[in-house]
Amino acid sequence: MTKKKNNPPLWTRREAILKTSAMLGGAALIGQSLMLTGCERQQTAAPVAEDPRDGLFSDADLELLDEIAETIFPETDTPGAKVAGVGPFIALMVTDTYSPAEQAVFKEGLATIDRECQQAYGRIFVELSPAERLAIAERLDRERFDAGEANHYFRMLKELTVLGFFTSETAYKQILDYVETPGRYDGCRDLSPDVRMHAGHGSSPLRT
Numbered sequence: 001m002t003k004k005k006n007n008p009p010l011w012t013r014r015e016a017i018l019k020t021s022a023m024l025g026g027a028a029l030i031g032q033s034l035m036l037t038g039c040e041r042q043q044t045a046a047p048v049a050e051d052p053r054d055g056l057f058s059d060a061d062l063e064l065l066d067e068i069a070e071t072i073f074p075e076t077d078t079p080g081a082k083v084a085g086v087g088p089f090i091a092l093m094v095t096d097t098y099s100p101a102e103q104a105v106f107k108e109g110l111a112t113i114d115r116e117c118q119q120a121y122g123r124i125f126v127e128l129s130p131a132e133r134l135a136i137a138e139r140l141d142r143e144r145f146d147a148g149e150a151n152h153y154f155r156m157l158k159e160l161t162v163l164g165f166f167t168s169e170t171a172y173k174q175i176l177d178y179v180e181t182p183g184r185y186d187g188c189r190d191l192s193p194d195v196r197m198h199a200g201h202g203s204s205p206l207r208t
Contacts, residue, residue: 056103057091064110065090067126069161071133079170081161089164090157102151109153116140 066087073081144154
């Protein structure tokens with residue numbers, strides 16, 4: 001009689017973020033302390049909102065998050081943030097891992113973005129042209145930098161956009177160099193224009 005083989009469970013995206021954060025030496029992102037706690041699946045933890053629409057964010061909010069993320073990572077000859085599903089990812093992470101105070105800052109920040117757009121162009125962010133969106137994003141980012149606030153809403157947006165994009169299947173397959181079972185570690189790697197950065201634990205021989 002053939003013994004049934006037990007395959008190890010696959011990592012979820014949330015578990016991958018937990019393990020990556022631990023390797024980096026602790027909490028580095030806004031809300032990450034709660035993110036790590038949430039990943040432990042403690043029995044006392046609140047239920048996870050699997051659909052961001054069930055939490056803090058409306059359909060209009062998700063559209064705004066999609067377009068902001070796409071402004072930060074636009075589609076060129078490679079996929080952009082919208083294709084990678086970064087908008088819903090941001091909403092889910094804020095719902096699951098941010099404290100109520102951080103959530104309030106983030107939500108007010110989204111409203112601030114549309115107010116700034118109305119004042120500058122008479123339209124909300126999603127109605128602006130790509131050039132107008134970029135101008136608004138660059139100005140808000142400069143203001144965020146000048147303010148030096150640790151929990152500034154635009155910093156939250158940028159952090160979660162980068163995290164969402166570079167942990168997505170789209171980025172792993174089409175932006176980064178991913179090898180599921182690496183054969184060796186390359187400490188020094190050729191980073192000429194035609195060479196992709198490693199994705200997570202992926203590794204591959206140098207390309208010249």
